[in-house]
Amino acid sequence: MKLGNRIQFYTTGLFIILLVLISAAVYFSFSKIVYDSDVDQTRLEAERIVTGINERSGDSLSADILRAYVPANGMIRLVLPDGTSEVSLTGGIQENLIEQAYPYDAGEKTEVRTYEGVPYAFVSIPIVWTNGEIVSFQLTRSLEATAQNLNILRIVLITVALLAMIPFFLSSRLLSRLIVNPIRSLIQTMQQIRGSGQFKKISYEGKSKDELAQMADTFNKMIVQLEENYQKEEQFVSNASHELKTPLTVIESYASLLKRRGKQEEELFQESVEAIHSEAKRMRELTEQLLLLARKEEHWDVSFESVNLSQLLQTTVASFEKAYQRKVELSCPQELHLITDEQKLKQLLYIFMDNARKYSEEQIKVNVEKAGNHAAIHVVDRGIGMSQNDLEKVFDRFYQVDESRTEGYGLGLSLAEELAHALKADIHLFSEKGAGTTAMIRLLLSEDSHFQ
Incomplete structure (x- = not known):
């Protein structure tokens, strides 16, 4: 079964079950309340009749006198202890009630009985008859009108439930499409990528954050x-x-x-x-x-820590001077600490100093400036410099400003850019044709940086 059909089947099925349970609970709760109310009314009526009978205890009670108390939709019956009926009187068209069984009840009893498919409220109260004998006074009253009202209620609940299923069925279908369509789009996109070999994004116009x-x-x-x-x-x-x-x-x-x-x-x-x-x-x-x-930036294995910038520059410059026999003027007047990776920063400095060595015969300068919570390291040369057109392309791989004078492959500045991204540093080049080039590395200072 497809996911959309499964969602629709489960949601609709659950809704139908809940709707049936709620409707059944409403119907049975209401019917119990109504029947209990009718039984209570029948009991009050029976007590009223018994009170009237007791008031006439001195008179000679006859069936004609008791007939005045017979309800229009019920029956009055007096049952002797031996189970025989002393009096059985019915009202209206309730003659069929005479055929009901009439067991003797010594105590008070109230209940709903069903006879020939019609519910009746039954009340039995013991009274003292004219001969001093305890008889069972039984009042039976038809609840056919209540049953008809409950039938109407049942029809209404069933109709409402069926009508409610239609919009819910449509909404569950819409919900299943809403859920499944992005998944279908994902599957189709993946199939297209597999078939064509071309990368493609999912076209998803939803603005929700689900x-x-x-x-x-x-x-x-x-x-x-x-x-x-x-x-x-x-x-x-x-x-x-x-x-x-x-x-x-x-x-x-x-x-x-x-x-x-x-x-x-x-x-x-x-x-x-x-x-x-x-x-x-x-x-x-x-x-x-x-x-x-x-390499991807996240695979550079960068380890950030607080580094003494002055010490780092001194060791880096000293190593560079020994390797290339070039004098480097270092100026770092402040005791600064950076949050960086020491080895990666050294590698970045080597790239810029090596470029300065290749394109300049004069002394290389390295100086540091503090600006707010950042430190800017400048690597300055007085070499051939670059034009604005070269500056725009110098970070492209294999691009070389002057191939007749360079010793590299045009990859150094591309690597410097990748290193700067990994170190979360900003790098900028400032150059003028014939006047030299300045490379700037801008890094975040740690909290323990201070002036000397």
Whole structure:
């Protein structure tokens, strides 16, 4: 059974059961109240008749005198202790009541009896008869009018229940569609994705914040994430195949050259080995950068902690100076602490200082400014600088400002952008053609930062 039919079947079935139970409870409660009321009235009438009989105890009671007390829709009967009837008087068309059994009751008794399908209120009260004998005075009154009213009530309840089922059936059908349509849309979208291989979102126009809207929104976010991962994978494969093609060709050429003439020419042998080693090293560095760029931000394994910015910059600058034999001027006048990942921040600083080294022969400057609850680290060079057109493209992968002077692959700033996102930092480049470039890293300070 389909989910929509199951929802409609269960909701309609439950409603019908509840409607039947409520209608039955109303009917039986009302009928009991009405019958109890009629029995109470019959009992009061019987007591009134008994009172009248007692007032005439000195007179000679006859059937004609008792006939005055007979109800129009009932019967009066006096039953002796031996079970015989002393008097049996009926009113109206209730002669058939004479045929009823009339057991003797020594005590008072009230109940509803049914005879030939008609309900009757029955009251039995013991009284002292003219001869001093205790007899049972029994009053029976027809409740046919009450039964007819209850039949009308039963018909009304059944009709109302049937009429109520129609809008509920329609509403349950609408509810099942409301629930199932987003699921059907999800299934159709998934089938289309599987058939076409193209990522597609669910078209969901609902403005509610219910679970169905959350499901559609979660699915769309998942599709966006899958599409981004797929595009990253495609881009990684494309970038890797493009950039690895040249070093692999060089290695293959020199290996073929070594195979043919390497044993005879020592100089060619050394040249080929150096070229192969250089290209292999280049391939390794390129592969590492490509793998870093292929990672999702949440998989960078970032560990945030309070870091002393002055100490971090001193160790980073010292390591850079030793590695490249370049002087770096450091200015960090304040004792500042950052909430960041120390190793990732060092990696980000290395990228900007390495770019400054590649594009400038002059001294590199690193200075820090405090602005509110943030610290801005500036890496400044006085190199060739960039035009505004280059600044707009410099974060694109494999984009190189001046290929004749760069040593990299155009991946450094793309990696810097990914690192900045992982560190929750802002990065900006300010540059002027022929005047140099300034790279700014803006990070959040920890609460224990203070002036010296």
